[in-house]
Amino acid sequence: MIHSRAPIICLLILTFALEAYGQKFPVSEAILEQYTKASFPMLRELYSIPNDAFYLEDIEKNVQWCESSFSKRGFKTSRIETKRAPLLLAERDYGKKKTVLVYLQLDGQPVDSTRWFQEHPFKPALKRKGDNGLWEEIPWESIQNYEDDWRIFVRAASDAKGPVGMFLTAMDIAEKEGIEPNYNLKIIMDFEEEMGSPNLPEAVKKNKDLLKADMLIIFDGPRHITNRPTLTFGARGIATIQLTTYGPLVAQHSGHFGNYAPNPALRLSKLLASMKDDEGRVTIPGFYDGVSISSEVEKILKAVPDNEAQIKDRLQIAETDQVGSYYQEAIQYPSLNIRGMQSAWIDEEVRTIIPAWARAEIDIRLVKETDPERLISLVKNHIQDQGYLVLDSVPRKGQRLTNSKIATFQHEISYQSFRTDFDSDVGLWLRRALKKTFGEEPIMIRMSGGSIPISPFVTTLDIPAVTVPTVNRDNNQHSPNENIRLGNYRDGIKTMVAILNEKL
Amino acid sequence: MIHSRAPIICLLILTFALEAYGQKFPVSEAILEQYTKASFPMLRELYSIPNDAFYLEDIEKNVQWCESSFSKRGFKTSRIETKRAPLLLAERDYGKKKTVLVYLQLDGQPVDSTRWFQEHPFKPALKRKGDNGLWEEIPWESIQNYEDDWRIFVRAASDAKGPVGMFLTAMDIAEKEGIEPNYNLKIIMDFEEEMGSPNLPEAVKKNKDLLKADMLIIFDGPRHITNRPTLTFGARGIATIQLTTYGPLVAQHSGHFGNYAPNPALRLSKLLASMKDDEGRVTIPGFYDGVSISSEVEKILKAVPDNEAQIKDRLQIAETDQVGSYYQEAIQYPSLNIRGMQSAWIDEEVRTIIPAWARAEIDIRLVKETDPERLISLVKNHIQDQGYLVLDSVPRKGQRLTNSKIATFQHEISYQSFRTDFDSDVGLWLRRALKKTFGEEPIMIRMSGGSIPISPFVTTLDIPAVTVPTVNRDNNQHSPNENIRLGNYRDGIKTMVAILNEKL
Structure with a gap:
């Protein structure tokens, strides 16, 4: 009797197990x-x-x-x-x-079509890696016989x-x-x-x-x-800062005024350089306050199978910034990154001037523990501490003539x-x-x-x-x-x- | 007798004087x-x-x-x-x-037509200053009744x-x-x-x-x-330097790699900031060597009726760089000026990335006492002293993976x-x-x-x-x-x- 009921019980158990497990890929x-x-x-x-x-x-x-x-x-x-x-x-x-x-x-x-290796950034290009290791475009129709490593560039x-x-x-x-x-x-x-x-x-x-x-x-x-x-x-949140420094009202001939009119690109460089150390750590006191990694969290972070040697090889960098001692740790902290910077022109457009202004675009990645307003204030106060009059708009003549260091500081907290x-x-x-x-x-x-x-x-x-x-x-x-x-x-x-x- | 010859003598003297003096405006x-x-x-x-x-x-x-x-x-x-x-x-x-x-x-x-307040930088525009103090374009034909303060913009x-x-x-x-x-x-x-x-x-x-x-x-x-x-x-001579620093091989998402991939704009800022002090003086030892202003030269320089208050007012700057204590003195020294700087993009083209590179265009104005090659070497050695591998071309992968700080340094001595x-x-x-x-x-x-x-x-x-x-x-x-x-x-x-x- 016992023997004869065994198959039915097994079937029931199996059915139950499958049910509990849920549906397999359908x-x-x-x-x-x-x-x-x-x-x-x-x-x-x-x-x-x-x-x-x-x-x-x-x-x-x-x-x-x-x-x-x-x-x-x-x-x-x-x-x-x-x-x-x-x-x-x-x-x-x-x-x-x-x-x-x-x-x-x-x-x-946004796209800068001059930097794309294809007809247009909005025209999808099917590419495979050639024997020389470079991406080569192939006819779109080939996609019906695609291989996993082929890519669409757009x-x-x-x-x-x-x-x-x-x-x-x-x-x-x-x-x-x-x-x-x-x-x-x-x-x-x-x-x-x-x-x-x-x-x-x-x-x-x-x-x-x-x-x-x-x-x-x-x-x-x-x-x-x-x-x-x-x-x-x-996910980290994001806030952005646009920082502008000023030289002469309009760009001046660098011969006539070199050694005389202050250079806004130098001003900006000094400000940016003062915010972080050589290892990419923000040196503004309090920037990382509130973040701490418990041993439990550390275990979760370390379980992620990052191959940092491979990341470095792909980015072709010898050393990483040292905010964390490994990738997952680094990401638990807020970041301060120069995402763009410009003063006058470079390359074939260069001209021999003292620029009128220099601008840095900064993004700050936020973590749950950090109040965005507090971080923004820290950066703003730091600039003031460097002797700057910090404005939220373009300086007027009176301000320019009475303050040798002026910065326009505009920020936006996008989301937490x-x-x-x-x-x-x-x-x-x-x-x-x-x-x-x-x-x-x-x-x-x-x-x-x-x-x-x-x-x-x-x-x-x-x-x-x-x-x-x-x-x-x-x-x-x-x-x-x-x-x-x-x-x-x-x-x-x-x-x-x-x-x-x-x-x- | 004496009296009677006086007019002739006077005439002769006058003629001689005119001859010696040369021709008046003809x-x-x-x-x-x-x-x-x-x-x-x-x-x-x-x-x-x-x-x-x-x-x-x-x-x-x-x-x-x-x-x-x-x-x-x-x-x-x-x-x-x-x-x-x-x-x-x-x-x-x-x-x-x-x-x-x-x-x-x-x-x-070169021209950037977006920054000109007229139809095109190569289309001459006749302008006069309006009551509001702004330049207003007037029909070209009016030039036949021009006033001295009108200008042609082109x-x-x-x-x-x-x-x-x-x-x-x-x-x-x-x-x-x-x-x-x-x-x-x-x-x-x-x-x-x-x-x-x-x-x-x-x-x-x-x-x-x-x-x-x-x-x-x-x-x-x-x-x-x-x-x-x-x-x-x-006139001062001129030499130029193009200086490029590197981050990840290609620009990376600043969220995924912020706090991890080194930022080339920060690197460049630190380098530039290290070259000059807050008053615009080059801090690289030896840069001003060989230039001295004798008291005789000082007299000549000070005879120039510069109105420095007016210059500052026009440039709208509160203070000038302190290479010299007055304009003519400043010009007797070589200068080091950031004439252009860029990393990724700003304003409406900004994107949230860690840029792949940052570039500064520098011009050095030369004076008779300074050997251009020597000045260039001073700057180059200074960059090496900051821990950089200094190359004259784009770094290769092997170099990137073994040197955390790399700069491409290209220079040209235009003329003395x-x-x-x-x-x-x-x-x-x-x-x-x-x-x-x-x-x-x-x-x-x-x-x-x-x-x-x-x-x-x-x-x-x-x-x-x-x-x-x-x-x-x-x-x-x-x-x-x-x-x-x-x-x-x-x-x-x-x-x-x-x-x-x-x-x-």
């Missing part, structure tokens, strides 16, 4: 491949729309493209108007109890139109292969992310009910450098940092989906160095957020020759299908 | 005015030819214009070919014993097509009003001056006989700031300084011509701060040189909105007629 690799290839014309179309948020006319084209693409896929779209570019909300109500808010970003960093390839293409393709698979999420979907699309999403906080406040959800997932950013499946539980617990509902759910799909626990990042404008959601809507990064880390994000690795594009689709399929 | 103010006005169409035509020496096609148009304009006025022209733009020589042999070489410059500094207005126009007009007056110099003329025209006349030294060496002359006069540069007639007996005695033949002759014409001794400048590529003539041809400046000092030379004051244009013609008329 489509075959062949089907995934087929949908991936079928999506390339859509992706190319999306990439070809210029998306520098400075140009609202171009942004409108992106908004319309999204309206059309999400409507086609059964979403109800509505614009959330702001002072500038709108946000776009796409809702799909499956009649479930819970709702997941998904954040996508459509705009890209502005926003990875940051972040790539994930938009992945998500739309995952929706197609779900629709046609009979996968239904057990939660409702709200997709919020941002068209001013690279500008720091200046209008997002107010829009979220004004539309709390419309955006109401149980959790937020963000499809943005690169996977861990090992390119293994990754989840990111926090956020950090979600590893064992939150959203965290556990996503870890499950990825583990089942890729057969291993994802790499878990406590804090991403980069910033995403998530704090309005986290604070105003009071929901936890986790980022699901998909793209290759060496994508030249924010730089010329941005790209996406096609293997990552397909894996991204796979990841999103897994999340749509995973019971919440 | 034409009336009305005639001068008439020729000045008649010259404006020619001047406008000359100004309208783009003349950035970077564009050889444009330069060729300037060369042809000069060939035609000088041929028309009885000169024999010939091109002196170089590796790049030619020099043009225009000779007029009056069958006299002595020959005066005249140096003219035709090319202009690239090379003052530096140095203005003097070319003056000289051609002075030649017209000489020709038609019967003035013949008692010396032969050789006019040498330079079309690459703003590039540092890289091909001039060799061309002078190769054409020593062709250029043979007794003295050199240079029609270039602005008068003393009082706008009184001025002669300049020397020169200085002529106040009591040389050429000096006395020009002082005479100006004194008689303007009724006062000209202001005599020992050294001009700016550089002119005269050392090849002075050293290779072994002739003394004096500069005759004519244009207004506030001409925005080398900057956007360059201009010439029309009163200075007419006075410049007058000066040149006086020199053509003055017996050598």
Whole structure:
């Protein structure tokens, strides 16, 4: 008797185990491949729309493209108007109890086409690495026989139109292969992310009910450098400073006035040099106050399989800055970075003048423990301590004639940092989906160095957020020759299908 | 008897005195005015030819214009070919014993049309100061009723097509009003001056006989700031340095790598800051060695009626650099000036990256006492002393991976300084011509701060040189909105007629 009931019990146990474990990846690799290839014309179309948020006319084209693409896929779209570019909300109500808010970003960093090795930054170029180690362009049509290491080069390839293409393709698979999420979907699309999403906080406040959800997932950013499946539980915030110093009212001939009229580039250099030491540590007292790494946190940070020798080799740097003693530690601290600097002209445009002004663009990455206003004040006070009259506008003649050192200091706090617990509902759910799909626990990042404008959601809507990064880390994000690795594009689709399929 | 011969003796004395004194200004103010006005169409035509020496096609148009304009006025022209733009020589042999070489410059500094307040930097704009103190454009035709304080705004207005126009007009007056110099003329025209006349030294060496002359006069540069007639007996030389520092191989996202990848703009700032003190004095030991101001020289320098309060007011600076304790003293020393600086982008083009490199363009103004090679070495050694591997080209991967601080240092010594005695033949002759014409001794400048590529003539041809400046000092030379004051244009013609008329 006992023997005869054994198979049934085993079957019951197995069924129960499968149920508890959740659904395995619901489509075959062949089907995934087929949908991936079928999506390339859509992706190319999306990439070809210029998306520098400075140009609202171009942004409108992106908004319309999204309206059309999400409507086609059964979403109800509505614009959330702001002072500038709108946000776009796409809702799909499956009649479930819970709702997941998904954040996508459509705009890209500005382009300088002279630095791109292709016809145009907004014309997608398919490239493979030649025998000489250089990227060579191949006909777009070859993409139907793509290899994982081939890439598409175009502005926003990875940051972040790539994930938009992945998500739309995952929706197609779900629709046609009979996968239904057990939660409702709200997709919020941002068209001013690279500008720091200046209008997002107010829009979220004004539309709390419309955006109401149980959790937020963000499809943005690169996977861990090992390119293994990754989840990111926090991100640094960002504030920016524009600092301008002054020389003669208008540029002067450097012969006639060299040794006489003060040089604003020297002034600026001295100010910037006074802010950090040779190892890249901010020397302004109090800048790192409040941040401490417990032994528990240290364990989590050290579990990330960073290969720092490889990073250094790729960046071709002999030594790193010494804010932390390893990469994950460095990211837990606020940063102060000169992201741009200019005074007069260089190279073939150079002229022999004493410039009238010099300007530095600075970004400060924020962490949860630091008050942005406090950091900004520290920097501002430091400049005053160097003998400067610090103004928030261009100095007037009277000010210029009575103060030998004047700086214009303008700042903006774009958004704060956020950090979600590893064992939150959203965290556990996503870890499950990825583990089942890729057969291993994802790499878990406590804090991403980069910033995403998530704090309005986290604070105003009071929901936890986790980022699901998909793209290759060496994508030249924010730089010329941005790209996406096609293997990552397909894996991204796979990841999103897994999340749509995973019971919440 | 005695009485009766007195008138004759007086007449003889008077005649002798007049002879000794030389010829007074040979034409009336009305005639001068008439020729000045008649010259404006020619001047406008000359100004309208783009003349950035970077564009050889444009330069060729300037060369042809000069060939035609000088041929028309009885000169024999010939091109002196170089590796790049030619020099043009225009000779007029009056069958006299002595020959005066005249140096003219035709090319202009590069233009950034976005910073000019007119249709185009190469389209001459006639402007007068409005009641609001701003320059307002008026129809070109109004120039026939010009007032002295009106100006023409155009690239090379003052530096140095203005003097070319003056000289051609002075030649017209000489020709038609019967003035013949008692010396032969050789006019040498330079079309690459703003590039540092890289091909001039060799061309002078190769054409020593062709250029043979007794003295050199240079029609270039602005008068003393009082706008009184001025002669300049020397000029600083110039050498340039381009300095580049490195961060990650390609620009990196400042979030992902802020606190980790070294920032090249910080590196550059620290280097530049280490070269000079807050008062603009070079802190590299030995930089000012060899320069000393004797009490006799000090007397000459202090005789120049500089109004430093006015200079400061115009430049809108509270304090000047402290290399010298007054303007003329400052100019006797070599200078080290940051003439341009850039890393990544600013303003609307800013992006949140750690830049891949930062670059400073430096010019060093040379004086007679300083060996340019020595100064360059001092700066280079200083950078090495800050822990840098200093290269003359872009670093290779192996170098980048083994040296945390790398700088690319490229330099060029354009030309040396020169200085002529106040009591040389050429000096006395020009002082005479100006004194008689303007009724006062000209202001005599020992050294001009700016550089002119005269050392090849002075050293290779072994002739003394004096500069005759004519244009207004506030001409925005080398900057956007360059201009010439029309009163200075007419006075410049007058000066040149006086020199053509003055017996050598």
